[in-house]
Amino acid sequence: MSPWITTPLTAALVKGALDLERTEHGLLPHRLPAPARARCADPQLSLAEAQPSGVRIAFRTRATAVELDTLPTKRSYTGAPPRPEGVYDLLVDGRPAGRASVTGGNTVTVDLATGTTGIEPGPVGTLRFTGLPDRAKDVEIWLPHNEITELVALRTDAPVERLPDRGRKVWLHHGSSISHGSDAESPATTWPALAAALGGVELINLGFAGSALLDPFTARAIRDTPADLISLKIGINLVNTDVMRLRAFTPAVHGFLDTVRDGHPGTPLLVVSPILCPMHEDTPGPTAMDVSALSEGRLGFTASGDPAEVAAGKLTLRVVREELARIVADRAAEDPHLHLLDGRDLYGEDDAAELPLPDGLHPDAATHRRIGERFAERAFAPGAAFA
Incomplete structure (x- = not known):
């Protein structure tokens, strides 16, 4: 039997987003609500608001291992050096505890000279953090601020519960x-x-x-x-x-x-x-x-x-x-x-x-x-x- 527990990704576990769009893969965090997005079809704004700067998955758990499946959408620019992979930050009880990236995903190529774009589809990737302390703790996974990220699945080796209200403004x-x-x-x-x-x-x-x-x-x-x-x-x-x-x-x-x-x-x-x-x-x-x-x-x-x-x-x-x-x-x-x-x-x-x-x-x-x-x-x- 697998030791992993799969927890549904819902708004209760996602902080910093104003909207969560259901896609064929999972959840796509947005930083503008749907009515605002409907008011403007500008590609730059569409790209920016869907990049989850400040968005994080947050929960309380005793888990010592966490896996997150995501589908990133990466960017590259014709003639420019390759952009680094998007970074995920792990915080445990508010302190940095790890950093990793997800390979795979879609790639959007932008030709700055002509303004044209092309997209190459790619697979879902898995982020993995292990060796977490075996105690009840607050866990946050901050999503890449510069990479569109669809949330596909969350797995842990112990149950997950919603982060309690910490009384912060x-x-x-x-x-x-x-x-x-x-x-x-x-x-x-x-x-x-x-x-x-x-x-x-x-x-x-x-x-x-x-x-x-x-x-x-x-x-x-x-x-x-x-x-x-x-x-x-x-x-x-x-x-x-x-x-x-x-x-x-x-x-x-x-x-x-x-x-x-x-x-x-x-x-x-x-x-x-x-x-x-x-x-x-x-x-x-x-x-x-x-x-x-x-x-x-x-x-x-x-x-x-x-x-x-x-x-x-x-x-x-x-x-x-x-x-x-x-x-x-x-x-x-x-x-x-x-x-x-x-x-x-x-x-x-x-x-x-x-x-x-x-x-x-x-x-x-x-x-x-x-x-x-x-x-x-x-x-x-x-x-x-x-x-």
């Missing part, structure tokens, strides 16, 4: 690829995951790579999601995509905040302006691929806008920060629970000199850790917005 964070975890070492070491651990809160990460664009359906999803603390990191994707001018930006920020407040009228709400990104401080978007970097077999980005157009309303990071500060100050008299955090307090000029952004846009693993620690200091410390 729920922190919902929305932001761009930096919040999503681009170039972080693993899912539990993205800066929001690190900050959540330091702050002793449960994370819902709505960081969407390339897709933090003040979309009304995202605001409604935040409005309708229970949360004790909310932060909104606004700016870099609006510059990246060159999607609006200052005239549209200001009312769009107000509208986003108004919608969030409809569902969370008294919740501490922290607006976070962009971290330092030298190429876009005074040069507007759109952001473009650095062709010279691609010719060297690496990914890099460059600002392709004209600084002279800022006077006509084009957005730069400096313009965004100044306007966000003005908006928050204007609203503060009527909203005492609204706060502002300058992103340069998380990563500024001195940090850029010491830890430059490797591709010009995204922080590396060490910088994610620094940003997470600083956010925890500035948001969760006594007297701070989330204290």
Whole structure:
């Protein structure tokens, strides 16, 4: 007789997702609910929200061995070096206890020159952790933050039960690829995951790579999601995509905040302006691929806008920060629970000199850790917005 016990994967065991879609293989976690997904067919957003950043399987058990079957969907870029396998982090009683990857799965190949994509189907793979302590313990498996992951089966060598309520506050964070975890070492070491651990809160990460664009359906999803603390990191994707001018930006920020407040009228709400990104401080978007970097077999980005157009309303990071500060100050008299955090307090000029952004846009693993620690200091410390 097999020693394995198979436990059905249900919403009771999955944290950090806003929706679980039933597929032919199992469950596909989504970080936007179905009504929000129906409002936008953009492929970048569809990819980003289905990558389970901050999503984890959590349970209590005496098991010493755990197996998880998943079907990953991996990405590759024509002409670029192969991307590393997605990483799963194991936490036992909140402490790192293992790290592994799943081979196999589907592969989506993107040709950056033409914008075309192709998909090659692949098999389900198995993640295995053994040698866990033989005692009752809280187990979390954090899913790869940058790899779509269908959950197929969970097996353990002892029964599993739902994790009891630990009385922690729920922190919902929305932001761009930096919040999503681009170039972080693993899912539990993205800066929001690190900050959540330091702050002793449960994370819902709505960081969407390339897709933090003040979309009304995202605001409604935040409005309708229970949360004790909310932060909104606004700016870099609006510059990246060159999607609006200052005239549209200001009312769009107000509208986003108004919608969030409809569902969370008294919740501490922290607006976070962009971290330092030298190429876009005074040069507007759109952001473009650095062709010279691609010719060297690496990914890099460059600002392709004209600084002279800022006077006509084009957005730069400096313009965004100044306007966000003005908006928050204007609203503060009527909203005492609204706060502002300058992103340069998380990563500024001195940090850029010491830890430059490797591709010009995204922080590396060490910088994610620094940003997470600083956010925890500035948001969760006594007297701070989330204290």
